[in-house]
Amino acid sequence: MPNQIFRFSPASEDQRLRPKLFGIGSAGCNIIEGAPLPTIALSTSAADLARSHAERKFMVGEDRLMGLSGTETDVLKQLPEIVGHELLDLFNNTDVAFIMCGLGGLTGSMGSKMVASIARAKGVMNVALVTTPFSAESFRRRELVAKVMTDLLGTCSLVIEFDNDKLSSLAPNLPLSKTFGILNSIMLRPVEDIASTMSRTDVASFDRAVGNATHGRFGLGLARGDERVERVVDEALSSPWFDLDPAQAPAAIAIYSASDPWDKEEDRISQRLQAKLPTADILWGSYKDPSLADRIRLSLVICNRREL
Numbered sequence: 001m002p003n004q005i006f007r008f009s010p011a012s013e014d015q016r017l018r019p020k021l022f023g024i025g026s027a028g029c030n031i032i033e034g035a036p037l038p039t040i041a042l043s044t045s046a047a048d049l050a051r052s053h054a055e056r057k058f059m060v061g062e063d064r065l066m067g068l069s070g071t072e073t074d075v076l077k078q079l080p081e082i083v084g085h086e087l088l089d090l091f092n093n094t095d096v097a098f099i100m101c102g103l104g105g106l107t108g109s110m111g112s113k114m115v116a117s118i119a120r121a122k123g124v125m126n127v128a129l130v131t132t133p134f135s136a137e138s139f140r141r142r143e144l145v146a147k148v149m150t151d152l153l154g155t156c157s158l159v160i161e162f163d164n165d166k167l168s169s170l171a172p173n174l175p176l177s178k179t180f181g182i183l184n185s186i187m188l189r190p191v192e193d194i195a196s197t198m199s200r201t202d203v204a205s206f207d208r209a210v211g212n213a214t215h216g217r218f219g220l221g222l223a224r225g226d227e228r229v230e231r232v233v234d235e236a237l238s239s240p241w242f243d244l245d246p247a248q249a250p251a252a253i254a255i256y257s258a259s260d261p262w263d264k265e266e267d268r269i270s271q272r273l274q275a276k277l278p279t280a281d282i283l284w285g286s287y288k289d290p291s292l293a294d295r296i297r298l299s300l301v302i303c304n305r306r307e308l
């Protein structure tokens with residue numbers, strides 16, 4: 001079946017997407033740092049919150065977080081006693097909750113499930129962006145990750161996974177703190193791009209194209225000069241995280257940006273991408289980003305449905 005393109009609609013002022021960005025645990029609090037969106041830091045560690053510049057900060061005791069790992073309705077019932085209505089009320093006037101953390105840590109793993117459950121119970125679209133641990137990290141961590149990943153897929157519209165093992169090919173020979181810094185800015189890219197292009201009226205198309213229990217991987221292309229159209233698509237597709245066959249992907253999200261976006265260029269990029277993803281329904285967005293100067297950028301999330 002030929003693929004279809006669904007374009008995000010230009011947002012009028014009252015239809016602008018209202019996103020909220022949740023950073024959970026040490027990694028999550030680092031990842032959301034400096035994001036140009038409403039941010040909420042949540043952790044069991046006072047040190048994480050002290051470092052954070054998020055607009056809102058929530059401290060949750062570790063024992064309480066463990067007690068909150070039930071179903072959506074359990075979480076909602078218990079939450080007011082534990083953190084008051086404050087956390088629940090954050091989901092008012094919100095269209096999308098982006099949930100970010102490093103899976104494997106206790107806080108990120110349990111906290112992301114809790115936040116995803118609240119979003120779902122409140123009818124707010126939720127997208128999780130998570131790292132998975134290096135192979136060298138403990139077996140217990142990796143076991144916890146497999147379990148939490150399944151739970152998150154069951155609760156979120158989309159879970160975008162950034163496997164730490166693939167980081168070395170993106171940033172070889174760097175100390176880990178620098179490598180995490182690079183990863184943090186890459187993880188924010190799809191969030192900023194989706195928040196800049198999607199409007200409230202697109203939430204239904206997002207659900208239709210991407211669905212639920214969907215597992216995503218991210219690729220980024222940046223190019224300038226001659227043949228930039230070909231190169232931006234090919235670079236995005238060569239992401240170390242794409243270990244699935246793009247030719248069989250059921251869905252993708254693609255966002256083109258440039259300091260001066262050009263319709264003809266946009267058409268050529270989307271045609272090249274459609275040829276490379278022949279079975280995918282593609283959610284397509286474009287926007288103006290003056291910081292790109294003479295470069296163009298393509299953010300690409302390739303989706304795969306998971307049987308739970």
Ligand SMILES: Nc1nc2c(ncn2[C@@H]2O[C@H](COP(=O)(O)OP(=O)(O)OP(=O)(O)O)[C@@H](O)[C@H]2O)c(=O)[nH]1
Pocket residue numbers: 024025026027028030031044101102103104105106107108109131132133134137164180181183184
């Ligand atoms: N992207 C990114 N990943 C990180 C960073 N720091 C740690 N990680 C990864 O995130 C995973 C979880 O670690 P933490 O975030 O420290 O754990 P936590 O969620 O705070 O959980 P606990 O401290 O165990 O309660 C680790 O396995 C690391 O691989 C960071 O700054 N950025």
Ligand SMILES: [Mg+2]
Pocket residue numbers: 025026027045105107
């Ligand atoms: Mg921690």
